[in-house]
Amino acid sequence: MKKLGVYFLLIFVVGMTGCGKKRDSDKFNLNENLDYCVAQASQTLKLIPGDSVLPRNITAKTGGHWKFVPFNDWTSGFWPGTLWYLYEYTGEEKWKREADRFSRYLTPLSVRSATDHDLGFQVFCSFGNGYRLTKDTGYRKTILRTADTLAALYNPKVGTLLSWPGMTDKMGWPHNTIIDNMMNLELLFWAGKNGGNDSLYDIALKHAETTMQNHFRKDHSVYHVVVYDTVTGKKVRGVTHQGYSDDSLWARGQAWAIYGYTMTYRETGNDKFLDFAQKVADVYLDRLPEDMIPFWDFDAPHIPHEPKDASAAAITASALLELSGYIKDPVKASFYRESAEKMLGELSAPEYRSNDRNTAFLLHSTGHYPNGSEVDASIIYADYYYLEALLRLKKLEEGKAVADFVPVLQK
Template identity: 65%
Template sequence: MKGIFRARLEQFGPSMSVLFFALAVASCQLKQKEVFNIDDQLDYCAAQAERTIALTPDDGKSIPRNIAPNSTKWRFVEYQDWTSGFWPGVLWYVYEHTQEPEWKARAQQFSEYLRPLSVSPANDHDLGFQVHNSFGHGYRLTGNEDYKKVVLMTSDTLETLYNPNVGTILSWPRPVPNMEWPQHNTIMDNMINLEMLFWAAKNGDNKGLYDLAVSHADKTMANHFRDDYTSYHVVVYDTLTGEKIKGVTHQGYSDESMWARGQAWAIYGYTMVYRETGDEKYLDFAQKVTNVYLDRLPEDMITYWDFNAPNIPDEPRDASAAAVVASALIELAGHTKDPELSRRYITSAQAMLEELSTAAYQSRERNSAFLLHSTGHKPNRSEIDYSIIYADYYYIEALLRLKAYYNNEEAITSVLALNESES
């Protein structure tokens, strides 16, 4: 075919031949630019995960958490760390994409590291992050009844942190700076752990977990948000009376600032609560906390670590918040009744994923994580501009959700290319 095309071009002489070739190349480049290939990004995740497997000690306890800037070495944690469920969750998602049995075996191996959490006293609220993301995905993808039992037992353990006087789950059952221990503290991140409780209420005998999750969502809605729908990271309550003592933004720039990942947890959390309850008030609220986030994003759609940080644009980004929000937006787009709003959510999610999939944010040859430029706890000078495992988890989750949203299309029209052509 190439020979026939070249012969026909030669009929027009060398100058026209050069022009035709130039136009052909330009056309191919335009087509490539206008397509976002989801499977290419998922294959990239699988390849990076393969590199991480090779770097991870096979000692029954080492779980990847982060990589420092300009490094290739993972910092490993054990199962008690709040991030321990994200790596097995990544492996389950890679298995879901590839359907290759070796990924299933790896996901099972690292999930097993977390089994003690189901039979240990609750040390903090993060059991959903840890066990729902590991054994929960394992049950979803394999139907292994033993995995189901682990998730149900862990949900009962998480229930022990619920304070009926307050109506929420205690996040940190120990002294934490500025939390006025032994008063009751609840952090926005805890919204994500409600998903495990909703699941357990539907799939186990403890139906009261549903009401517990709803109470937590309602109390958080009433006390964690300012009039403009931006969120506090933590609310401290009186343990005995349940009265709100104060709102603080523990990991943000200031108590009154919009910490990016905290707002991301709110977007993701209330979208999920609407899915699990069908109550329209949660859909309305999810849209309100989402819109204030989208309205204040920079042009490239990737948030700085805090929307009120004083030195923007010379502040660290947080790819993890962008990945969380992208994943949530894809689900929210499917729930939203307003077509214009739904379109805004899905195009925003895709734009975030496209930007995260560029050389500016993908780790590629620089290390074996998926993404660069996440910020963990800047006020504590911790994990600033790092590769962090939960960014990778929500990135691959969002890619899988986007593919499902477009009915398993591998490649879709590029939102970023369309925006560039319109400007």
């Protein structure tokens, strides 16, 4: 179904803005799903061995049990971030204590050399949420140190952060930038406004602009990886690492783009990023199947017999809820919000909820299909963004902003 071709009709049916809309509780009960996340996480807490590890995934290979990873795994920030969100929802000290404990496992990341771009995922999802909720100055110091560490990957000749230093020799990619890296700019934007060097903000801004120029095809679909020449700074080619092919549309990559440019608009207030966020969102929405949950790659050859990616749906739902609040056109704003609610409704249905099958929140995510890794799995970042989206929807229904914005530099 061509989503954008029918959104005016959709919004006419559901109401011009969606404000005051009563959800059918039999189909989607927001508080019930938040309580479900609390219950599932409570069970996961009991399963984590006491040796500074964090849950990453549940796959067929793990026999229905969590695979645990150390602090330096790229996903390490999502579990403490989930705990901070549970504290935000419940107000219970239990979740604050656990969130603090697991966040502190990641402290070494702020004082060692950067090995890749994922420091934003690791430290801002954990310590960033912790500081937002507690204003603990120790968290702030960790965030600022980490921002300086991440900024060391910036190449001013290219205008982006290097994503995977290890791929420079392994894949022959002298300077590579992946679309996922847009998510880590939030750490730099925040640090530049909260006591860090002004250059951190400038690096994030330049990275977003350079990526906008080079990472997208004419139809605003995204390449997973762009390779740059380190001498000239020019784009060499666009390729994939986790998608079906160099020219295919990897679902989670487009989700990162929607979220990343929505966040960049929030942090800069520049309308060009708001316009671009809509363009990349529209491509994604226009190609979705009827159930609103994408296959792992929109161009995978055996659709509809390809694995789904619940993580892409959760990321996109969260992004669209924020984006809907910035759109001046009430019809399109309502379309984005309604689309996000449909995604969350589907993710909250029995087909996608883990329930008693394991202690994660969601089933049916796809991590790295070409490598046969985390295919049709429960993955911690799917849970994180699902919970974030639920909380954002709750804030919207309470008339609150879904994300904090610091409008001026604070020194």
